[in-house]
Amino acid sequence: MIDRPYVRVDELTQHFPIKRGVVISRKVGAVKAVDGVSFTIRSGETLGLVGESGCGKSTTGRSILRLYRPTSGRVLLDDVDITALKPDELREMRPKMQMIFQDSYSSLNPRHSVAKIVAEPMVIQGEKDGTKLRHRVQELLDLVGLDADHAKRFPHEFSGGQRQRIGIARALALNPSFVVCDEPISALDVSIQAQVVNLLAALQRELGLTYLFIAHDLSMVRHISHRIAVMYLGRIMEQADYDELFRMPMHPYTQSLMSAVPIPEPSVEKARTRMILKGDVPSPARPPSGCVFHTRCPFATERCSFEVPEPREIRDRHAVACHNVDDVFVGSQIEAQRSAIVESLESAAGEGPDRAFASMDTGA
Amino acid sequence: MTGDTVLQVRNLAVEFDSIDGTVHAVNNVSFDLKRGQTLGVVGESGSGKSVSMMSLLRLIAEPPGKITSGSAVFLPRNGEPVDLLQLPKRWLARIRGDRIGFVFQDPMSSLNPLMTVGEQIAESVRKHTELQGSVCRDRAVELLEHVGIPGAAERYNNYPHQFSGGMRQRVMIAIAIACNPDIIIADEPTTALDVTVQAEIVDRMQKLTKELSISVIWISHDLGVVAGIADVLMVMYGGSVVERGEISRVYSHPRHPYTIGLLGALPKLGAAQKRLVNIGGSPPSLFSPPRQCAFAARCPWVFDRCKAERPPLFFATGSHSEDPSAHGHVTACFYDLEKDRRRDPDETGIDVTAFEVGQQG
Ligand SMILES: Nc1ncnc2c1ncn2[C@@H]1O[C@H](COP(=O)(O)OP(=O)(O)OP(=O)(O)O)[C@@H](O)[C@H]1O
Ligand SMILES: Nc1ncnc2c1ncn2[C@@H]1O[C@H](COP(=O)(O)OP(=O)(O)OP(=O)(O)O)[C@@H](O)[C@H]1O
Ligand SMILES: [Mg+2]
Ligand SMILES: [Mg+2]
Numbered sequence: 001m002i003d004r005p006y007v008r009v010d011e012l013t014q015h016f017p018i019k020r021g022v023v024i025s026r027k028v029g030a031v032k033a034v035d036g037v038s039f040t041i042r043s044g045e046t047l048g049l050v051g052e053s054g055c056g057k058s059t060t061g062r063s064i065l066r067l068y069r070p071t072s073g074r075v076l077l078d079d080v081d082i083t084a085l086k087p088d089e090l091r092e093m094r095p096k097m098q099m100i101f102q103d104s105y106s107s108l109n110p111r112h113s114v115a116k117i118v119a120e121p122m123v124i125q126g127e128k129d130g131t132k133l134r135h136r137v138q139e140l141l142d143l144v145g146l147d148a149d150h151a152k153r154f155p156h157e158f159s160g161g162q163r164q165r166i167g168i169a170r171a172l173a174l175n176p177s178f179v180v181c182d183e184p185i186s187a188l189d190v191s192i193q194a195q196v197v198n199l200l201a202a203l204q205r206e207l208g209l210t211y212l213f214i215a216h217d218l219s220m221v222r223h224i225s226h227r228i229a230v231m232y233l234g235r236i237m238e239q240a241d242y243d244e245l246f247r248m249p250m251h252p253y254t255q256s257l258m259s260a261v262p263i264p265e266p267s268v269e270k271a272r273t274r275m276i277l278k279g280d281v282p283s284p285a286r287p288p289s290g291c292v293f294h295t296r297c298p299f300a301t302e303r304c305s306f307e308v309p310e311p312r313e314i315r316d317r318h319a320v321a322c323h324n325v326d327d328v329f330v331g332s333q334i335e336a337q338r339s340a341i342v343e344s345l346e347s348a349a350g351e352g353p354d355r356a357f358a359s360m361d362t363g364a
Numbered sequence: 365m366t367g368d369t370v371l372q373v374r375n376l377a378v379e380f381d382s383i384d385g386t387v388h389a390v391n392n393v394s395f396d397l398k399r400g401q402t403l404g405v406v407g408e409s410g411s412g413k414s415v416s417m418m419s420l421l422r423l424i425a426e427p428p429g430k431i432t433s434g435s436a437v438f439l440p441r442n443g444e445p446v447d448l449l450q451l452p453k454r455w456l457a458r459i460r461g462d463r464i465g466f467v468f469q470d471p472m473s474s475l476n477p478l479m480t481v482g483e484q485i486a487e488s489v490r491k492h493t494e495l496q497g498s499v500c501r502d503r504a505v506e507l508l509e510h511v512g513i514p515g516a517a518e519r520y521n522n523y524p525h526q527f528s529g530g531m532r533q534r535v536m537i538a539i540a541i542a543c544n545p546d547i548i549i550a551d552e553p554t555t556a557l558d559v560t561v562q563a564e565i566v567d568r569m570q571k572l573t574k575e576l577s578i579s580v581i582w583i584s585h586d587l588g589v590v591a592g593i594a595d596v597l598m599v600m601y602g603g604s605v606v607e608r609g610e611i612s613r614v615y616s617h618p619r620h621p622y623t624i625g626l627l628g629a630l631p632k633l634g635a636a637q638k639r640l641v642n643i644g645g646s647p648p649s650l651f652s653p654p655r656q657c658a659f660a661a662r663c664p665w666v667f668d669r670c671k672a673e674r675p676p677l678f679f680a681t682g683s684h685s686e687d688p689s690a691h692g693h694v695t696a697c698f699y700d701l702e703k704d705r706r707r708d709p710d711e712t713g714i715d716v717t718a719f720e721v722g723q724q725g
Contacts, residue, residue, distance in 0.1 A: 052558035159646035160409075189408040189647075190585060191622075194629035194640035217559045219588075219631045223640060260563035262588025264630045266612040269592035276567060277560045279514075280528040 005040035005076075006210045007047075007064070007178060012037045012073035014056070014063045018285060031285045033059040035234035036073070038311070041178075041227070046204065046211040048225030048242070050218055050257065052281055056234045057214045061180040064212065065097050066090055077178060095125060095174035100167050102183035107167060108155040114141070114166055115151035121173045140169040144199060161192035168199065172207075180212045185220060197223055219261050222246065230254045233284055233292040236311060240318035246345075249338055250320045252297050259341045272344035275337060291323070299330050369439060370546050370579050371397040371420075376434035376449075378412075378419050381427060384651065390416045391603045391654045391674075393434075397547065399441075402573065402580040404594030404611065406587055406626075410647055412603040413583045417549050420448055421460050438463070440546050462492045465540030469552040471532035475524040481535050482508065482520030485542060492543030507538040512568055530561035537565070541572055548573065551583045566593055587630060591615065599623050602648040602658025605677065609693030619680045619695040621663045657698070665699040675701070 014034040019025040033056045041047045049057050063070045066082055075082045077097060085093060098121075101107040108117055118140055119133045127133060138148050144165040155163055164184060171179055181200065185193040201224055203209060215221045221228060222242055229239040230253065238251040249255050252275075259275045277296045282288055288295045294304035303323050311319040314326060324330040378390035390412045397403050405413050418424050420436045436448040440463050448456065460466070468474055476484060485504035489495055495503055501520070508516035511534040524532055533553060540548050550569070554562040570593050573580050584590050590597060590611075597614045599607040599622065607620040618624045628641030645662040657663070657670040678701050680693040 052560065161646065190587065191408055191626055191629050191643040192646075195642045195644070198640060198642055223631050256560050260559040262563075262566075262586060262592055264587040264591050264615065264627060266591045266594075266615050269588065274563060274567065276564050278564075280530050280561060281558065 004043065006043035006045075006078055007041040007212070008074075008076040009037060009039050009060075009064060010074040010076075012060065012063060012075060013071045014059050014068055015071045029285060032234050032287055033284055034063060035287075037231075037234075037236055039227075039229050039236065039239060041210055041212065043210055044204065044208045045226040046213050046224050048221035048228040049212060049214045049231060050216070050221055050228060051231035052216060054281060054284060055231045056284065057216075057231060058182050060231070061099065061182050061212055061214055065099060065180055067099075095121075096176055097178045097180070098171040098174065098176040099180045099182060100164075100171045100184045102186050108163060110155050113152055113154060114146075114158075117155070117166060118151075118169045118173060121170060125174060136173065137169075140172060143172065143203070144169045159192070160188050161195050164188060164192075164196050165199065168196075168203070172203070175207075176209070178210045178212075180214070182214045183216065184213075186216065193220060200224060217261050218257055230257065233282065233287050235292055235321065236319075237293065237322070238318075238320050239311065240315075244315070244318055247342060248315065248318065249342070250314060250318070250325045250334070251322050252299050252334060252337070253293050255334075255337055255341055258345065263345070268344065268347055272347075273337075273340040275341065291321075299324055299334055301327075301330060368399050369396050370399045371439070372435075372437040373397075373420065374435050374437075376416060376419065376436065377432045378415050378424065378429060379432050380429050386653075387650045388653055389429075389603050389650060390419065393600075393603075393605055394677075395598055395605065395608065397579050397581065399546075399579055400574070400577040401596060402570075402582055402594045404590035404597045405581060405583045405600060406585060406590055406597065407600035408585065408647055410650070411600040413600055414551055416600070417551065417581055417583060420549075421464060422448075422453060422456055423460075438546075461488065461539075461545075462543055463546050465543070465545040465548040467533070467536045467540050467548060467550040467553040469555050471529070471536045472524065474536060475532060477524055480521050480523055481527065482522075485535065485538050488539045488542045503542075504538075507542055508535070510541075510572070511535070511538045512564070530557050530565065533557065533565055534568075537569060537572070541576065541578070544576055545578060547579045547581065549581045549583075552585070553582075554589065555584070555586070562589070569593070587615075587626065599626075602654075603650055604654065604658055604674075604696065606659065606697070607693075607695040608677070609680070609695075613693050617680070617693070619693070619700050620659075620697050621665055621699070622659045623695075657696070663699075667699065669698045669702070 012034055013036055015030040015032050017027045018029040018031060020028045037060055039047060049060065051057055062068050064075050070083055073083070077093070080093065082093065115137050118137045122133060122136065137151055141148060141150060146162065146165055155166065158166065184200070185196050188196060197220055204211060213221065213224055225242045227240070228242050228245045230237045230251065232253050238245070238254045245254070249258050256275045256277050259273060263269045263272065279296055282295060290306045291304040291309050294300040297304065301324060307323065309321045309323045311321040313319045325334055374394045376390055376393040380387040380389055393416050395403070407413050415424060419429070419431050431449060434449060437445050438448050438459070439445045482501070482504050485507055486500040489500040489503045505516050505520055508519060513519050513531060513534055527535065554565050557565065566589060582590065582593055594611050597609065597611045598605055599620065601622045607614060607618065607623050614623065615627065618627055625641050625643040629643060631640060643662055648658045648661065654674050656672065657675050660666050660670045663670065675696040675698045677694040677696045680695055680700070
């Protein structure tokens with residue numbers, strides 16, 4: 001496939017005003033939820049957007065879909081500038097871009113049957129033909145692996161994983177080409193998470209969907225992403241193809257995320273190299289000056305406290321927003337840390353039987 | 365260090381009355397906890413992890429809850445053994461927080477919003493130790509430092525809402541260790557936290573409890589977190605223990621089909637593994653009394669006997685395990701007992717082909 005981005009996000013910024021006063025409310029500041037975010041996603045591929053709570057992942061997804069009006073920046077979908085669209089033009093674009101939510105329960109109307117929920121986007125788009133709607137609902141339920149007779153039932157009669165399937169069926173109703181998956185598995189049990197991730201991957205292959213897949217840790221993201229962007233306090237810290245990122249995590253924050261993800265292998269988990277960060281994530285209403293990560297970064301130098309690092313392509317298709325990664329002195333410390341973390345992770349691959357491998361040749 | 369036993373739970377069963385019928389939340393749960401040992405308890409949502417541990421200290425609502433059978437003998441460092449389930453509630457209140465500490469998932473629900481963080485720790489020190497007067501305050505500051513709150517002396521005067529989620533959880537840990545208890549029961553203490561904060565707290569809990577030789581029951585749904593902290597793993601499914609054993613043994617040689625599926629469903633960060641196991645179906649209904657294997661409906665290896673009776677725990681080598689205190693790897697699976705997968709303790713290849721396996725393109 002040619003290297004043509006299907007989704008292109010340029011310097012996207014989304015600020016929320018902080019207001020004081022009841023009668024006369026005035027703006028006293030802004031939550032910089034998203035602050036100059038840029039990335040591209042190729043057609044039929046997945047970008048994994050990873051970061052901790054409150055760093056602006058959902059806001060990024062929502063402003064891309066124009067659920068908010070971005071403060072500044074541009075979003076192109078299939079070469080159409082979404083940020084510039086008028087309301088009626090936007091309505092025409094809507095079917096192409098959809099969202100799947102984390103909390104499938106609160107996003108499904110409890111008083112509506114599954115059929116009604118799944119058909120809703122089509123009805124909103126003006127489809128009135130009952131037979132057509134019924135057919136499409138059956139088709140969609142089949143696609144996400146639910147029984148046809150589930151259509152008559154209500155959300156509370158389903159398990160978490162099944163409800164997430166209903167949410168996916170609804171998102172696919174209008175044949176979208178781009179889907180924002182906002183932590184679709186975070187609320188599910190581990191045994192069910194794999195079901196949903198496998199389903200999303202299969203749907204992508206079958207329908208050629210392009211995904212923005214949002215998650216708060218790195219473990220599951222690897223299974224679905226072609227490219228991964230790591231976000232911290234409204235900014236992208238590092239961005240690379242998935243195998244490159246796991247082999248060469250260069251940003252100290254990416255390194256800390258990788259070393260924090262628990263590995264389900266006792267010998268490895270008990271012995272691995274950890275990079276423990278001090279403190280908690282600062283508030284995006286008062287982000288630190290300079291590099292937003294400098295207050296927790298073990299490698300921060302003076303420059304980091306006043307100068308914002310721009311993302312730089314340090315290796316092929318691999319951009320890092322850090323002043324010090326290629327610094328002669330500090331850079332070599334960061335590199336030493338990287339190799340220690342990656343090595344201890346790779347030993348996890350070698351330890352014990354890999355439980356998924358037994359089925360490599362015979363699996364689905 | 366992990367020699368003598370501090371808690372012996374036998375045949376614990378808990379039911380709840382509800383408008384739809386009786387919920388059999390916990391069935392016949394038995395285990396031993398040794399001194400200084402960390403027991404990891406995993407299982408999916410609703411499998412009975414919280415209810416089984418909370419009912420040991422009668423912290424479940426009664427009614428609708430009811431402990432229908434079992435015993436829980438607590439053997440404190442200094443004192444006589446007591447059966448917690450027979451103790452008058454008044455006495456239990458003294459053991460709670462004194463000999464057995466708690467850390468919950470949501471610290472806000474256990475902290476008093478109207479009292480400073482420091483006061484709450486000092487009060488716990490006053491109530492549960494010999495210390496009196498201003499010494500309690502000093503001890504509280506010391507504890508705050510111990511759990512990694514920077515500027516502890518100033519932070520003493522903050523209220524809970526002025527702390528972040530991670531810091532509140534650190535305060536809960538400070539309160540739990542304040543009186544040097546025999547046991548800490550930690551119910552998903554890091555589930556609501558960010559991964560980088562979680563890593564720090566797990567690390568700290570581990571150091572503190574090893575230092576003070578406190579036994580820990582760590583409830584989690586994250587097999588990664590448990591891998592790092594537990595010595596022994598107990599897997600629950602549908603209100604029953606389906607597998608238990610020394611942790612590295614269970615991870616490298618899981619015997620129960622649920623454990624096998626669960627471990628296969630997990631992504632491993634370091635491995636170039638492209639497929640994840642699907643455990644089809646959904647969690648069991650707890651309304652019917654446990655007359656068959658709870659996992660039967662989702663199990664790829666199910667056969668007649670699994671639907672006719674509930675499997676008790678057997679040693680993974682195939683012999684019947686009467687004694688829950690026996691060291692060793694036990695699992696409740698008839699297939700494991702009767703069919704070809706059992707017996708060779710060094711068998712390594714785990715066949716997950718029976719589960720549906722997904723694949724990434
Ligand atoms: N509508 C809004 N008005 C004001 N502030 C907002 C709004 N939506 C989000 N924020 C703030 O913007 C920041 C980013 O929020 P966002 O929901 O995008 O984070 P997230 O990365 O998705 O976090 P999580 O992992 O918790 O879902 C947060 O500080 C949040 O409080
Ligand atoms: N007050 C109650 N009334 C009725 N049923 C209850 C009550 N409390 C718990 N249960 C039921 O008992 C079962 C076990 O619940 P428990 O809280 O122990 O699960 P868990 O393993 O801790 O799950 P989670 O991971 O979601 O915390 C569940 O099916 C639950 O619905
Ligand atoms: Mg979010
Ligand atoms: Mg629980």
